[in-house]
Amino acid sequence: MKKIVILGGGVNGLSSAVKIAEHFHRQDVQVTLISEDVSPNTTGDVSAGYWTPFLVEGTSDEKITKWSKSSYDFFHQLWLNGLAEECGISMIPTYRLTSDPEGEEAPLWKDVVFGFTKLNSDETARLSREHNQTYTEGFHYITFCCEPTKFLPYLMKRFLAAGGRFIKQKINNIDEVSEFDLIVNCTGLGSKEVTNDMKCFAIRGQVARIKAPWIYCIFNHTDDDGNYIIPNTNDVILGGTHQVNDYSLEISKADSAFIFNGCKKIIPSIENAEVIKEMVGLRPGRKEIRLETELRRRNAPIIHNVGHGGSGVTLCWGCSDDVLQLTIELFKKAKL
Template sequence: MTADVIVVGGGVVGLSAAVALAESGRGVRVWARDGGAATTSAVAGALIWPYRIEPAKRVGAWSVRSLRVYEELAARPEETGVRIVGGRMADTSLADLDGFDDWAAGIGELREVGADEMPPGYARGLYARVPLVDMAVYLEYLRRRLLAAGGSVAERSVSGFDEPAAEARTVVNCTGLGARDLVPDPLVRPVRGQLVVVENPGVDEWFVSAPPGAEELTYVLPLPGSVKLGGSAGAGRWDLAPDPAEAEAIVARCAAVRPELAGAKVVEHRVGLRPARPEVRLEAVELPGGTRLVHNYGHGGAGVTVAWGCADDVVRLAG
């Protein structure tokens, strides 16, 4: 054995679990097929809000725990990439947060608003101040924090869990969409998301319109120096190439909300595949030979939102 735990997967879910394990005193190694910038997490909008993830009761508890962590990290935004930002969630009421009551109660400012406080065309919504994460900064922060706790990260692919099980007492599966083939688990399916990054013309509040089941989303997520514009939710789509027509439509929808975005310079086009599943799989099983395998995947569009709460459960399940 060369480690107490090997975490397979280097996105936000895997790195958060690895940090929690390492800071609990375990020897931890992360095996990541892709570097941080190449993971689905790097493409995430990363507004801390439950989206396309079940079951609600567990998600609510994970979200509350994660919210507390992000609020602490927001005290050092330059280091962590986490800031508390105000904004509006369209066509949503407090009643729509049923199942996430504890999470909603934990938000410092959350209230219903009418058409007078919404962009044209939107009759109602919620105003909230919640964490918004710059994923490029945050993923590097997590990597540094893991190294400081004695962990390590290696770019390494696996074809099965026997490989890490030969080197660690516990293996944690945080492979996201990769779990579809690796486990294998046919319940894991992609939900394709495309976004456009533009220079920030002065936008300082976020806006999201994400009707349940809709494939066309509208979101404006401001970061220092740039704004993420989205989006889409193409269930079952595997293509990673940006669609120019889709990008044009995204900018048009966002400019209807914030007209100053219409002429903003495009910095980058991004596409990511959310690892959707009917329910998150977070449980421990035993492999032949006695190694414990902890599954932690299927977080849909809310991996960042629940990462720390799930990490606490991973530490408990790791034994």
Template sequence: MHIAIVGGGINGFCCAVRILEHFQANKTPIKVTVISEEFSPNTTGDGSAGLWGPYLLGGTPTNKVHKWSKGMHDFLQELWLSEDAGEAGVCLIPVVRLSTNDVKVEDFWKDIVYGCAPLAEAELREWSTTRAKKFTDGLHFVTYTSEPLKLLPYLMKRFQKNGGKIVQQRVEDLNEIINNDQYDIVINCTGLGSRELLKDANMHAVRGQVSRVKANWLYFVVLDESDDGNYIIPNTESVVLGGTHQKDDYNKVVCPNDKKFIIDGCREIVPGLTNAQHLFDWVGLRPGRTSLRLDVDKNVKKIIIHNYGHGGSGVTLAWGCAADVLDLLINEMKNRNLVKSKL
């Protein structure tokens, strides 16, 4: 059985690792190949801070987001408690999420993170003093960052160590892979690429620009959730300052106005950032969708599973979505009598 995973971003590699390790543990002969135009450090996730937290997911049902994001949180906990934590870039970090205009900070995931509690009035007042904004609601908790610049190479290494194969190739038409006799099963994790590959009109870019600075003294995350809000997310060697979320904007060039908004806004929240060394700016296009797509394509004879449209939370959901992809795959293989051994 040969499985082709198209797309080598965080979702492609979480699926690749989960599927390969599952079948190997069950002693089922399996080959897995990841085919992708780009790999780390050139995927959408590579510029992100990889903070755990559901964000920009369109109408994706909350119960599914909860399940998928818990799956990733559990995986990050497992990594953080393992000897691989440093290599995989997994950090445990305190977070403050703030909002204005009496908008409540979303908290349907509060049982997943550690010690989630509302900010007291006095704390909200303190956060409001550093800038001209009045924060009206807030939460504090502890969760993980898993910066894809480290997590992706870690997953790729783990996949290849177990015999997984990698092919660099742009796929112009998914049928190229579906009709290729080499592959029995195809899993599509092409993110925004699915817009063209499948002519999926429900897909759209949500442009995000960030700046990275050196500020190793900063050890907490601050997110201003209001529409014109900024965020500050430390990673292991740099701090990500954000950010923009421009729907249907496909411009991948750094915009000076966005940069000013980011730098000035973050300095207002944490004045110490004024003297932080600026490293670089980065733009990525989040794979936005009316609702995340994770399903079996019933129009094709071969098993085809789609897993794309993770918006602003591809890192947060990846391991949990990969579990559902694996479940769908096992069911389809059983239904079609593709393997005799116990799965």
């Protein structure tokens, strides 16, 4: 029997675990997931699960478009097929706005989403007046939110149903799992310690969750000091910060002021909303997403799937397509 271990039970580890366990179900392959923590204590649990590529500039647009398309299509299928409530998936209109004097080129992924349109100058001017901003350009399209607090338990259920087994444990070094034939590394920021990957760094993000059931639309101001408002099914997320190499998990009063003041400029009625909680998470930043096989002499090969920055939910399903592909290739080449 071949033994595969996936390290990390966040959105990327669980997506990879589901793909591998379902592919090898009822074959002579044992699939194990080992993770220090799972939902609601992963990075994804802080996020709104908004489908949009963000903070992954070092990875090619072609890869981002391919991976994000696979996730978009997957969320759409779950949404169509009666799993929206269980997985926390909603289809939402979004405004993407910039005040950059040079505007913004339409992203390569524009053909992935439904109804991508550039706003005309009248509409950009109206939103500038409403938000007290000087937007130079904007786009409108339909996207999905896939809420990790619901999506991760769904993935875990699917993984266990496909015969996978789960062990809650911290791994300090990759060699602690040397009894396995293949290691899939999805430890996010933990990869810094587990595989000594010095290209990983934290991108701190602070957000607030409020009760505002009258908001059904995403506003995403994409400039460096921009705010965003993202509805989830039970609350609305106000954001947000992205502080590179900042490892503080404390709520910062300055960040709270930036978030609330900025979001109230976009939708003044936020003033009346009850604040449910404020949260901080550390996005797993990396110069480039690492999705590749590392062959090691005398040791089990490792497939790395880490460094998804602010897009882990957006890219999870597409990246796990590639993880499965790399796994199948290793089996074919008898490297296992």
